[in-house]
Amino acid sequence: MKQYLLSFKYALEGIILAFKQERNLRFHLFMTIVVLIFGLLFNLHKFEWMILILVIGLMITAELFNTAIERLVDLYTEDFHPLAKQAKDISAAACFIFAICTIIIGFMIFLPKILS
Numbered sequence: 001m002k003q004y005l006l007s008f009k010y011a012l013e014g015i016i017l018a019f020k021q022e023r024n025l026r027f028h029l030f031m032t033i034v035v036l037i038f039g040l041l042f043n044l045h046k047f048e049w050m051i052l053i054l055v056i057g058l059m060i061t062a063e064l065f066n067t068a069i070e071r072l073v074d075l076y077t078e079d080f081h082p083l084a085k086q087a088k089d090i091s092a093a094a095c096f097i098f099a100i101c102t103i104i105i106g107f108m109i110f111l112p113k114i115l116s
């Protein structure tokens with residue numbers, strides 16, 4: 001039981017650290033609050049809430065993995081290395097692709113409600 005609590009504590013420390021250090025994560029947190037307020041205002045259906053929660057969770061998860069990869073690369077080398085660049089840029093690309101999907105899903109859910 002103690003081991004589970006410790007794992008939870010370390011995960012929480014990781015979340016706090018990442019949000020303190022990463023501007024992108026703070027932006028996602030801000031957008032999450034905005035989207036949740038819009039969701040409440042537009043009285044979303046259960047299925048729409050499920051999609052939104054999934055998308056928000058995956059977006060933040062992708063950013064956390066991206067941050068972890070950046071730290072690992074920096075731990076390995078602070079000098080310029082083409083593979084370090086590739087690792088960071090490909091990791092950032094994964095977040096970028098998912099951010100585009102998130103925006104499209106956001107529009108698909110909210111645009112018809114805003115227009116009607």
Ligand SMILES: Nc1ncnc2c1ncn2[C@@H]1O[C@H](COP(=O)(O)OP(=O)(O)OP(=O)(O)O)[C@@H](O)[C@H]1O
Pocket residue numbers: 022024070077078079080081082084085086088089092
């Ligand atoms: N050791 C390195 N060798 C080669 N290129 C690197 C190295 N470290 C960072 N870069 C490249 O420099 C650019 C800036 O990277 P940096 O680590 O500052 O983070 P970032 O991409 O601005 O992301 P964030 O804003 O989340 O910190 C990126 O294109 C990255 O691939």
